[in-house]
Amino acid sequence: MRILITNDDGIYSPGIKQLAQAASHFGEVRIYAPDVEQSSMGHAITHSRPLSVRRTPGLPVEAYRVNGTPADCVALGCHLWSDVDVVLSGINMGHNLGNSMWHSGTLAAAKQAHLLGIQGAALSAPASSVEDSNFSPLAPFVEQVLRLLMTEPRPPLTNVNFPSEPTDLRWTRQSVRHYNGYIVPAKDPFGREHFWFGVTPLDPPEPGTDRHAVEEGLVALTPLRLDLTDHEELNKMLLAEV
Ligand code: MN
Numbered sequence: 440m441r442i443l444i445t446n447d448d449g450i451y452s453p454g455i456k457q458l459a460q461a462a463s464h465f466g467e468v469r470i471y472a473p474d475v476e477q478s479s480m481g482h483a484i485t486h487s488r489p490l491s492v493r494r495t496p497g498l499p500v501e502a503y504r505v506n507g508t509p510a511d512c513v514a515l516g517c518h519l520w521s522d523v524d525v526v527l528s529g530i531n532m533g534h535n536l537g538n539s540m541w542h543s544g545t546l547a548a549a550k551q552a553h554l555l556g557i558q559g560a561a562l563s564a565p566a567s568s569v570e571d572s573n574f575s576p577l578a579p580f581v582e583q584v585l586r587l588l589m590t591e592p593r594p595p596l597t598n599v600n601f602p603s604e605p606t607d608l609r610w611t612r613q614s615v616r617h618y619n620g621y622i623v624p625a626k627d628p629f630g631r632e633h634f635w636f637g638v639t640p641l642d643p644p645e646p647g648t649d650r651h652a653v654e655e656g657l658v659a660l661t662p663l664r665l666d667l668t669d670h671e672e673l674n675k676m677l678l679a680e681v
Pocket of ligand 1: 447448477478479531532533545
């Protein structure tokens with residue numbers, strides 16, 4: 440089994456090292472990851488300048504850094520390393536729950552794999568759990584999730600979020616709730632006004648969703664698809680046309 444590892448926090452993030460270590464129990468592992476942080480870049484790709492791929496020492500497996508986005512890393516990695524079976528992205532330092540999926544570079548890497556016909560999964564955890572050097576509460580659950588994802592039937596695209604101290608796993612759906620979209624004005628050191636963008640959901644999470652599971656201390660696994668078509672609305676409009 441060939442496992443390509445990437446992330447959006449950059450190749451020097453502690454999360455990618457932990458994921459590569461866990462994945463190496465399941466097959467041959469290689470890292471292709473952004474050279475700098477690319478969080479919230481979503482599914483951006485680089486097409487107006489060339490990309491470089493540089494061998495990067497100091498990681499537990501063969502690793503390459505790319506001066507591009509997470510989706511670039513997957514596209515390039517799967518081109519340079521043939522017959523990749525699965526792409527794992529993470530472990531992101533911070534959750535990618537509910538609406539965050541629209542902005543997530545971590546998930547975009549897994550989506551890019553799916554676009555290429557390769558199984559993809561994104562893994563995210565609270566930043567403090569990933570930073571913790573002993574990584575102890577999460578490690579057995581990361582192992583369990585990887586085993587689950589790599590056993591038939593293998594879900595083609597999965598978004599995984601860990602609570603800080605998991606007790607069990609749960610298959611969930613995406614929580615889609617409105618943001619309050621707050622913006623916080625502040626001043627830079629030269630007195631110029633600038634803004635911070637906030638993304639806090641308005642409503643409490645609904646049972647059955649990823650947000651709800653993580654709040655209950657469960658690892659949330661959400662199977663995803665790339666077709667955004669609203670089939671109910673489509674059928675309604677097609678009928679109205681007649
Ligand atoms: Mn990130």
